[in-house]
Amino acid sequence: MSLRSVAAVAFAAVLAVAVTACSAGTPASPTAESGPAAKTVSARGSITVFAAASLTATFSELAKKFEAAHPGVSVETSFAGSSELVAQISAGAPADVFASADTATMAKLTTASLVAGAPVNFATNVLEIAVPPKNPAAVRSFADLARPGTKTVVCASVVPCGAATVAVERSTGVALSPVSEENSVTDVLGKVSSGEADAGVVYVTDVKAAGSSVRGIAIPRAKQSVNTYPIAVLKGAANPTTARAFDRFVTGPIGRSVLVAAGFGAP
């Protein structure tokens, strides 16, 4: 905490000097490039980004890209189930930015007025069935998951991927009896890729990120229950300027291209 406040003071001091230098220098100096200079001024220091487990690959990449675009900035990332992260943030965990896997989970933070400004939707995701490469239970459709003897693993209904699974169950009329209800989508994927489970209900992006360790089977009805991912700068952000810059980076063209490449849809 104290280190954080020292850093914040140092950051403020640096910012003050930089801004003064800039406003004094820019009009007079013809060589000053406003673009990159403005970037270095707006983003400094380090920020902590809390993001849903399903964003692990994309946000790790975006954090690196952001650091590369803003020398001197470091981005710390923490990935877990969205609800878990909300619990941590509510308990005072030091985070600057939060990206949730659904709007309902983000709403918990906005109602608790822990969010600065309004969250911005930046991506969408749909559910898919993941099976081990050999597909031991010969799963071909969502209805197959309810067959007796098929070991299906899903997210617990209190986490976003579980809520989405329940929505798909409702729209398809298929009631699953899973062998396990995990706390995060990565736990579901782990149980499938390790071969412990016959099938798991995860996001399209998880299947894509898992490469050859699992196979994906589309759920046509899932398109009706799309998860929308919002991102927001937190009220308790120690470094709001850089946090906002990261926010814009994710919602901007580079963020979009990384997310689309990973299989996310546009909001």
Add this chain to the structure above:
Amino acid sequence: MNRFRGGFEAVPRWTIVVAAVGGALVLLPLAAMATRVNWGGFLALVSSESSVAALELSLRTSLAATVLCVLFGVPMALVLARTSFPGQRVVRTVVLLPLVLPPVIGGIALLAAFGRQGLLGHTLEVLGVEIAFSTTAVVIAQTFVALPFLVLSLEGSLRVAGTRYEAVAATLGARPTTVLARITLPLVFPALLSGAVLSFARALGEFGATLTFAGSLQGTTRTLPLEIYLQREMDPDAAVALSLVLVVVSLVVVGLTLRTVPDGQASDRGSGRSFLGLGSRSGGLS
């Protein structure tokens, strides 16, 4: 325990101050948690269907794990304490390893052995035994982490009790099994009891290995710690209330253990019946 008859101070005063700080470190978080309890809704929170299912499952599996610990732990302690064989130190170290191992590693190791793709997975499938995602998996995980408590407690006690009575019985013609049942086990019974109670407590608190190895499903694998972890996300009040229940159960268990170790006996016998038997054999993990 440090009351000396001469009337001098048993410990330097500063140790009491430091000890109080250490005690506060343990007590303060638990007391702080108690202040968070929503007493108005306490009963409703801990008697919800999922809470009761979790508590019942926890008690059932921990009891089964304790039985397995006694079944395997007593012979293990006997072999470690009464025989000598090459590599005994290594064996003892490995047996006690789950004591210091992060439980999630235990879970990964158990998967490697008993999982469907594990070492024994195929054999078990042929035999028609399904461990993955079953209550059996929970019991195995709990036994894995709790077994060292019983072995450690009992082995220390066996060493301190010595072999004098056993030797006498043997010279009088008693067979080894008779000696074990009539002499050895009665001698170390308090240690066996406290070891079993501690194993039960450890099994009750098991979380990491269960989550990794057994999964999480109400009534089948979602024990109380897993239920608390899940409730924390949707209903922090319920999580705190359930945590308090587990704290109380653990307190009772540890209290019971300490009661099985009468003060006087412990110091008379060179702490042969001390908590975990650690006092008598400091090189336990070396």
